[in-house]
Amino acid sequence: MSISWRHVNRVLHRDMGYLAVGTTLVYVLSGILLNHIHGWNSNYRVERAFATIELPAVGVDGGEEFVEEVLARIGETQGYRGTFRPDPGTLQIFLDERVLTVDLESGRVEGEVARRRFFLWAVNALHLNRAGTFWTWFADLYAVSLGVLAVTGLFMLRGRQGLRGRGGWLTAAGILLPLLLAWAFLGI
Amino acid sequence: MQKSVLAVLTLIFLAAPLTGRAATEYGQPLALGETTSVSSILDDADAYVGKAVKVEGMIVQVCATRGCWMEIASDREYERIRIKVDDGVMVFPLSARGKTARVEGKVEEISMSLEEARRFYAHQAEEKGSSFDPESITAPVKLYQIRATGAVIE
Numbered sequence: 001m002s003i004s005w006r007h008v009n010r011v012l013h014r015d016m017g018y019l020a021v022g023t024t025l026v027y028v029l030s031g032i033l034l035n036h037i038h039g040w041n042s043n044y045r046v047e048r049a050f051a052t053i054e055l056p057a058v059g060v061d062g063g064e065e066f067v068e069e070v071l072a073r074i075g076e077t078q079g080y081r082g083t084f085r086p087d088p089g090t091l092q093i094f095l096d097e098r099v100l101t102v103d104l105e106s107g108r109v110e111g112e113v114a115r116r117r118f119f120l121w122a123v124n125a126l127h128l129n130r131a132g133t134f135w136t137w138f139a140d141l142y143a144v145s146l147g148v149l150a151v152t153g154l155f156m157l158r159g160r161q162g163l164r165g166r167g168g169w170l171t172a173a174g175i176l177l178p179l180l181l182a183w184a185f186l187g188i
Numbered sequence: 189m190q191k192s193v194l195a196v197l198t199l200i201f202l203a204a205p206l207t208g209r210a211a212t213e214y215g216q217p218l219a220l221g222e223t224t225s226v227s228s229i230l231d232d233a234d235a236y237v238g239k240a241v242k243v244e245g246m247i248v249q250v251c252a253t254r255g256c257w258m259e260i261a262s263d264r265e266y267e268r269i270r271i272k273v274d275d276g277v278m279v280f281p282l283s284a285r286g287k288t289a290r291v292e293g294k295v296e297e298i299s300m301s302l303e304e305a306r307r308f309y310a311h312q313a314e315e316k317g318s319s320f321d322p323e324s325i326t327a328p329v330k331l332y333q334i335r336a337t338g339a340v341i342e
Contacts, residue, residue, distance in 0.1 A: 037253050037254065038253060041252060041253055043252075043253065043254075043255075044252055044282055046252060080286070081286030081287065082246050082286050084246060084248045084261050084268075085265055085266055086248070086266060086268070087266055088266065092248065094246075094248075094285050094286025095286070096283075096286075097283055099285055099286070114252065114282040114283075116281075116282070116283075125279075128275075128276050128279075129276065130276065130279060
């Protein structure tokens with residue numbers, strides 16, 4: 001019994017389609033997020049809070065004593081990793097996941113917490129190929145599967161609905177549009 | 189559908205090595221024996237441009253969106269230097285702030301016109317969520333940074 005190439009084409013398209021759904025959704029979500037990352041940070045949720053304290057009398061040159069007193073006055077019990085003076089009027093105190101910025105004149109303290117959005121950070125990292133060699137090979141395979149899906153899709157239908165009719169026009173439009181955009185915006 | 193969800197979750201767990209751990213290495217292994225102080229570089233930056241250096245210091249700032257740069261404190265007060273990488277080459281986590289980094293790379297000079305400098309600092313302020321007055325930049329700016337090839341964060 002001979003198997004027609006159209007049957008093979010349909011089976012390939014169907015099964016590759018099922019296999020590709022999960023990874024495609026990862027790329028869809030992360031692609032949109034990364035396109036707009038400067039408008040909305042999908043990797044981290046950054047929150048800020050403010051307080052004003054009376055600065056310790058010992059002064060910033062008091063080093064550790066000054067820092068520990070500042071932390072006590074804002075109710076912070078966690079130890080700190082280190083400090084930095086970006087300018088003479090400012091002190092930054094680094095804690096685990098948090099940064100405090102102290103205005104050494106006014107006593108205003110800004111606390112910044114940056115928390116990773118675990119799921120979104122992970123899909124972005126996968127999209128940007130940051131998951132190691134295994135993922136690189138997997139992503140290459142996935143890219144090939146998309147190519148197979150695209151090509152097998154061309155031959156799913158026959159006649160006026162297929163490449164010789166409506167399908168042909170849509171395929172041509174799908175190729176021309178990116179070329180047009182590249183010519184318009186990249187000068188190619 | 190259940191299989192797709194399971195596959196996605198499996199792929200996400202494979203990303204676990206990306207999470208921060210003690211003494212995390214980025215990029216190429218460090219090879220230079222000698223560490224150059226950041227103050228030495230900034231004191232005579234033109235002499236260092238194009239040269240490979242190794243620096244060490246506390247991480248005081250990290251790019252909050254793509255982790256494509258970080259700043260490390262100089263050995264001198266009020267001073268820091270930017271460590272820059274191309275997007276995706278290395279990704280520095282925000283959680284690295286306050287930790288110590290050892291970095292190798294080449295010193296680069298960035299010359300900006302007045303308009304470019306204003307745009308640059310405006311973008312920086314936007315990333316930090318702080319305000320910025322463009323009029324505070326009154327002249328073209330020359331900056332120095334290190335284009336990193338490798339880093340270790342502890």
